[in-house]
Amino acid sequence: MSAVAFLSTEPASAADAQPGVRVRTAVEVPVVLADGRTVTASFITFHGLADGREHFALRFGKPQEQATPLVRLHSECLTGDVFGSARCDCGPQLREAMLRLHEQGGYLLYLRQEGRGIGLFAKLDAYRLQDSGLDTYEANRMLGFDEDARDYGVAARMLEALNVPRIKLLSNNPDKRTQLSAAGIEVSTQVPTGVFAGPDNLRYLHAKVRHRQHTLELPASASSVA
Structure with missing residues (x-):
């Protein structure tokens, strides 16, 4: 069959x-x-x-x-x-x-x-900006996009x-x-x-709460979820 x-x-x-x-x-x-x-x-x-x-x-x-x-x-x-x-x-x-x-x-x-509406390549560009200190929403804005499109x-x-x-x-x-x-x-x-928090995504999750009021209970630091 x-x-x-x-x-x-x-x-x-x-x-x-x-x-x-x-x-x-x-x-x-x-x-x-x-x-x-x-x-x-x-x-x-x-x-x-x-x-x-x-x-x-x-x-x-x-x-x-x-x-x-x-x-x-x-x-x-x-x-x-x-x-x-x-x-x-x-x-x-x-x-x-x-x-x-x-x-x-x-x-x-x-x-x-993909990438909150900005596409895969732009999302990877945003990753590079995040590596320099911006959060996920700030990186989207720096590239000329809305925080969430x-x-x-x-x-x-x-x-x-x-x-x-x-x-x-x-x-x-x-x-x-x-x-x-x-x-x-x-x-x-x-x-x-x-809530799927880990040391590599905790900063990203905190940005969701701070910028867009996602309902997430998160630890304060990555050491708490390492």
């Missing part, structure tokens, strides 16, 4: 989807969780997203049967998600989200907004195409809730992720 099975290419109710945004393809793929289990997730792609990027969703379990499914918005981080960079907490957050979504059922929206309106359109108007949001970032609510998605509650 093939490990990949094609599903419907339309949302459950096309009339409920945002005009111009619709499901393109859904396909089942076996994925390996952080605990070593192999489970099935549905990768879902979209037509009509305004920014033209290849954002996609992963569906775990049967969240369409829930009134308020758990949803994680995860911005692409090639260095952390794929190569295990310890300069950020992106990889651990992604792996935690997949475990929790498998256990509870829900959606992971993987948004192609991400637009979560596209995530709202994806959720509408999936017929998900009301969610529990898995995130420590208050901006995600604010933007989703402004774009018409009801966030019933915000569920915190784990």
